[in-house]
Amino acid sequence: MLNLKRITFAKSKQTLRRLLLNLKRTVSLLWAIDKKLTLTSFGFQLLSQIESLTSVYLFKLMIDNVVALINKNIEPQQALRNLTLYVFLNFSISTIISVLGNYANLVEGLLTEKLINGINYRLHRIANRLQIKYFEDPAFYDRYEKVRRSSQGRVIRVFYSITETFGEFISAVSFLVILAFFQPLILVLILIGVLPLFVFNSFFAHKKYLITDSRVPESRLINYLSSMLFSEFNTKELRIFGLHRHFQKLYEETSEKFNRENARVWLRESHKRVPLQILSQGSSFIAFAYIAYKAIFGAISLGSFNFYNSAYTRSERSIRRIFRNLSALYEENLYLNDLFEFLNLSESFFEKSGGKITAGNNLEIKIENLSFQYPGSKEYVLKNINLEIRPGESLALVGKNGAGKTTLVKLLCGFYEPTDGRILVNGQDLKLLDLEEYRKKIGVVFQDFSYYNFSAGENIGFGRLEEINNHKKIEAAAQKAGAREFIEKLPKKYNQLIGKQFEGGINLSIGQLQRLALARAFMADAPLMILDEPTSASDAEAEAKLYGQIEKIAEEKSLLLISHRFSTVKIAEKICVIDKGKIIEVGSHAELLKKGGSYAKLYRIQAKGYKDK
Ligand SMILES: Nc1ncnc2c1ncn2[C@@H]1O[C@H](COP(=O)(O)OP(=O)(O)OP(=O)(O)O)[C@@H](O)[C@H]1O
Ligand SMILES: [Mg+2]
Structure with a gap:
């Protein structure tokens, strides 16, 4: 049973600090991978927020201009000139932004691809230098594998959350600064409306994070069960001993237990959120009523009323989005912790050269x-x-x-x-x-020798990459290892794809695979x-x-x-x-x-x- 009482404020502060650190690391990684694309991507977020600010402001000017015309405070020609300028400005800015947006999508797409590749290259380099003992350490290896396998989807999610948060942050700050100057009471109302909800949501996100964290051992077990059910290596034994049903049941029981726990926790959280939502709606209502009264009694213009109302709704929306993204990122924090732990492994984890x-x-x-x-x-x-x-x-x-x-x-x-x-x-x-x-x-044939889903010739040639095209040497190695006879009987001989990973491949017997491994070692032509x-x-x-x-x-x-x-x-x-x-x-x-x-x-x-x- 989960004990949610153990979730303390100190812990959540620490996790928040970690989250911010991880976000900083992600941005640094983006920067290291491609400075230009990163700048362009964040630059576009900035531009599009400036556009939304200017369009709200231009709209205020348009309304004020029309009202002035109705009240005959302005010459019709002047009003028309003003209006034409505002409309022209508004449409040109939004056209430029929408055209740029087209390229911004391209830039984001390219950057996410580069990010995924960049992470994979780094992980490969780490795998190639990592001391063998870490491959044999299940806890370490399991985390490494998880990071490797999930890097694609998660990195994209993290990336979009970060850029969106950046954009929304700019938007929220710019509207809030304006409100703070001209309508401080509205700023206070926004804070009353969203802050308690934010604190509550981050606690909840933290709870979810801890729940996921506390489930790591069980999650590892069920992931293992699931991969076993799909593995060619295990499937024969699983069926003979009837283990497949046993493992499947274990998987289902654990998953359902997780489900039940989630439902309980989420329901309780939803109940607790209700008063905060009422508070938030209440403060929205008061803010709206406040500026509406001001407008009715002539304290502010109709344009300003519209502007403040937009500033209120937009900044509130941005803050909500920031919080939503932060709690999504909170959930990715476990993954980000692992990812950066691997990317920043100290030299002591690697083989010395x-x-x-x-x-x-x-x-x-x-x-x-x-x-x-x-x-x-x-x-x-x-x-x-x-x-x-x-x-x-x-x-x-x-x-x-x-x-x-x-x-x-x-x-x-x-x-x-x-x-x-x-x-x-x-x-x-x-x-x-x-x-x-x-x-x-040294040329080695390991007791648990391996083979590669490449051609038979390559399986031997891999023993000495420089000679991989030297067919004579490959044949001689095959001959010494007693592999020549069966290779020559394969449909495509030395070009025959080995293993069932790819189409056209064939399975060899274990004895044949061992002879390929031996031929590979002979190919190395090493003194020992x-x-x-x-x-x-x-x-x-x-x-x-x-x-x-x-x-x-x-x-x-x-x-x-x-x-x-x-x-x-x-x-x-x-x-x-x-x-x-x-x-x-x-x-x-x-x-x-x-x-x-x-x-x-x-x-x-x-x-x-x-x-x-
Ligand atoms: N990665 C490992 N971590 C911890 N202990 C290990 C590891 N690999 C092997 N051992 C332990 O080391 C001991 C020796 O294993 P080793 O594989 O060297 O035996 P071996 O003489 O090659 O046996 P066999 O004839 O079965 O191949 C065993 O008791 C085994 O449990
Ligand atoms: Mg042995």
């Missing part, structure tokens, strides 16, 4: 006393690891599920920094290297290959062939191979057994068998599985 790797094309990796805990966890996933991969050497890692093998791969790729100890690359601490430069020197379970999805025949290839590659390059299959691990010169994050044995296949330790035991268990009974 240090010095340049100096050594040539051979990598010598030395892992020294390395221990590692994942951020936010107290468990050591790796403990005091010492390992070396010399140029040209092949090293295999074996160990149970969860032993820490993939974690070591992530550390070697520079995705995480060791908690203790260090990784030396040709004698230099990996922490200090230019990661982009270093990563060009890191293969984390590269044949986990291969059939026995393919696997045997692949290991022949990997063995060949190991002759030319350094290799770090992770595999649960001991028959394949044998090819490595050095085998390292990891258990619960610690190295428990190191040696060649023959040495470890002779030693009769953990490796020998596991090897025999597997070998026994293959023997005929």
Whole structure:
């Protein structure tokens, strides 16, 4: 149950301050994206308000002129000349403004597009430099995704609210200043009419904001449920276990709970608003009666009566619009907070780009006393690891599920920094290297390898962008990875679109996708290959062939191979057994068998599985 009592004035003041800060940031962002368009857009708002002010004033002059003519206070010819001038001025100004308005719409359209692009470019740049740990942090990632996905619609809403508020602000201020000079009582009546309503509405907007804020965890859950119901990845299991109905029900229950809460809160607010609305209407009535009496008793002219009446209604309307926009912006504040938090992320969130790797094309990796805990966890996933991969050497890692093998791969790729100890690359601490430069020197197949909804050829060529058009190299990489045969059987061979994201694409089997990933890593032609379970999805025949290839590659390059299959691990010169994050044995296949330790035991268990009974 929501407790709305916790909404305090201090909190709402703080949120208002945040809102104003966010508005300032949005305008600065617009300014940074396109100064000319921003100026034009705000300039037009200014012009159109000046137009409305002048047209109200010219109308007053026209009425006064006609009244003077009726009262014979002015010569008919003079009156006609005056009237012609006022009418001409009025129509020329409004024609200019309406023609400019046509371009103003264009400018606003262009600026919103540029704004959306500008935000997206900035978010992409952030995503590309963000440390991997933030992608694995659900709260952070979820907010990032939300900002990314909702940037389009929300940014447009925010933009229009801001420009409209600016225009209405100019209009309200100009009419209010005039009233303050000539009819201060009316100004007081306007304030009585709209201020209490404004304070009330901003409290309500604040309440709505807090309600949305307090629902973030539940909203995240239902968004997750909704995306799961639509995901190709989950749908098979959802149906088999009947989970789809369960999740759908959970979604509906939560949404309906939100609905009921909203209805309750909104109804209560509507009741409370009634006296304020009566007050507002009352002050409008008094203001009108006041200037009408003044006009009847000749204290002001008929033109002035009309002018003050317009000034009153227009400034009141503008203030209402400002408030309406502010409360709409209040609701966007959560999004704006997140957006600017991401756009202003400090350097500590990003991967460091240090010095340049100096050594040539051979990598010598030395892992020294390395221990590692994942951020936010107290468990050591790796403990005091010492390992070396010399140029040209092949090293295999074996160990149970969860032993820490993939974690070591992530550390070697520079995705995480060791908690203790260090990784030396040709004698230099990996922490200090230019990661982009270093990563060009490693070819990796991740355990959770990916693929791209591009052509088969591109899927391989992406391993080395400079050579993406080098068909011979792509074919050779495909050949080594055992992918050539199936690619050549695809309807469009190397031009075949992979994946079902776009029309004309086809789904490959997991084993085939893994071979594409392997071909991509081979394409990189890097001095160090890191293969984390590269044949986990291969059939026995393919696997045997692949290991022949990997063995060949190991002759030319350094290799770090992770595999649960001991028959394949044998090819490595050095085998390292990891258990619960610690190295428990190191040696060649023959040495470890002779030693009769953990490796020998596991090897025999597997070998026994293959023997005929
Ligand atoms: N992003 C993460 N955040 C926190 N803990 C993690 C993360 N990734 C993995 N772990 C934990 O680290 C431990 C080691 O995981 P890792 O993936 O390195 O094991 P592995 O040896 O590769 O296992 P497998 O043979 O199943 O691939 C596991 O206990 C896992 O729970
Ligand atoms: Mg693993």
